[in-house]
Amino acid sequence: MLIDKLHEAKILIVDDDASNMRLLEDVLRVEGYTHIKTTDDPRGVLAYIIETHPDLIILDLNMPHLSGFQLLDLMKPLVGETDYLPVLVVSAESSFEARRQALTNGASDFLVKPFIAAEVAVRITNMLRLRFINLTLKNQNYSLEEEVLHRTVELEGYQIELKEAQLEVIARLARAAEYRDDQTGKHTQRVGLISTLLAQTMGLPNQHVEMLMRSAPLHDVGKIGVPDSVLLKPGFFTETERLIMQRHCVVGAELLTGGQSDIVKMAERIALTHHERWDGAGYPLGLKQVDIPVEARILAVADVFDALTHERPYKPAWTVDKALAELRDYSGRQFDPQVVEAFMTLPYQDLI
Numbered sequence: 001m002l003i004d005k006l007h008e009a010k011i012l013i014v015d016d017d018a019s020n021m022r023l024l025e026d027v028l029r030v031e032g033y034t035h036i037k038t039t040d041d042p043r044g045v046l047a048y049i050i051e052t053h054p055d056l057i058i059l060d061l062n063m064p065h066l067s068g069f070q071l072l073d074l075m076k077p078l079v080g081e082t083d084y085l086p087v088l089v090v091s092a093e094s095s096f097e098a099r100r101q102a103l104t105n106g107a108s109d110f111l112v113k114p115f116i117a118a119e120v121a122v123r124i125t126n127m128l129r130l131r132f133i134n135l136t137l138k139n140q141n142y143s144l145e146e147e148v149l150h151r152t153v154e155l156e157g158y159q160i161e162l163k164e165a166q167l168e169v170i171a172r173l174a175r176a177a178e179y180r181d182d183q184t185g186k187h188t189q190r191v192g193l194i195s196t197l198l199a200q201t202m203g204l205p206n207q208h209v210e211m212l213m214r215s216a217p218l219h220d221v222g223k224i225g226v227p228d229s230v231l232l233k234p235g236f237f238t239e240t241e242r243l244i245m246q247r248h249c250v251v252g253a254e255l256l257t258g259g260q261s262d263i264v265k266m267a268e269r270i271a272l273t274h275h276e277r278w279d280g281a282g283y284p285l286g287l288k289q290v291d292i293p294v295e296a297r298i299l300a301v302a303d304v305f306d307a308l309t310h311e312r313p314y315k316p317a318w319t320v321d322k323a324l325a326e327l328r329d330y331s332g333r334q335f336d337p338q339v340v341e342a343f344m345t346l347p348y349q350d351l352i
Contacts, residue, residue, distance in 0.1 A: 009055040042066040061091040072105035084134040086127035188217035194302035215267035222252025
């Protein structure tokens with residue numbers, strides 16, 4: 001119980017008057033306090049505080065070597081902002097200015113000599129109650145902080161594992177879609193790399209660049225919903241087949257919709273809009289220029305360059321020069337001119 005803890009309190013009496021010290025000590029012992037230290041030399045108080053951590057100090061003001069006011073100032077650095085070390089000033093000095101200065105310097109309470117024993121006892125009990133309540137709360141807060149830290153470490157570990165698992169699922173989902181018309185599965189990796197280099201060249205924030213690197217390979221995930229008879233057709237599409245093929249943008253976005261991570265949200269935007277055109281003639285939404293998400297504008301260039309320079313079931317590979325000429329020709333029509341300009345600065349020979 002709290003009352004039991006109060007009687008275990010460590011109390012320091014600092015007074016150069018021996019009779020006052022004895023009187024205060026007698027009052028404390030009658031109240032059941034046994035851990036009492038007395039001193040008439042204020043110069044040793046700081047060391048005592050550091051070594052013993054008293055729960056209460058009873059302090060006189062007018063003493064040799066150091067006044068009570070000076071000692072209160074010196075004690076301040078030893079008492080943390082969240083700590084409560086009560087100091088009861090007991091002094092013959094009764095002026096308002098003395099009270100004000102003592103309380104301003106950190107004293108908790110002020111009594112004038114000669115004092116009434118019962119009043120001293122009550123005030124000491126009240127201050128010690130606050131002292132031990134403060135210590136209890138501080139210990140509880142420390143325990144909570146430790147628990148929060150422990151849980152946070154566990155949670156961060158879980159989050160790291162979860163993020164790694166999510167990234168692995170994303171990568172595998174991208175490859176699953178790509179195997180439909182690229183059995184090597186390298187197209188998604190190359191498009192991710194080119195998109196990343198383009199984003200860096202264009203000065204996008206690092207976090208945006210990293211998300212694009214992770215989400216770009218999912219741009220064609222909607223191909224899962226396209227029949228092989230259309231996806232792998234070597235010739236030109238009929239109007240119906242063209243519409244079926246264009247549906248892969250919507251299917252991909254629907255597969256990714258509702259994702260909680262920023263990567264999946266970006267992947268959804270890319271899947272839906274990477275066939276939009278700068279001139280507004282693209283699909284499925286007919287977006288134009290900067291209404292098209294920047295990550296989709298970047299990926300469109302990367303995707304077309306890689307598709308042109310690699311063989312597919314429906315076409316042979318183009319030369320790099322021919323593919324570059326195509327990008328230049330469609331800059332400002334199909335592609336964002338700024339993205340095409342940035343692409344021309346890349347070591348595109350190494351991107352095949």
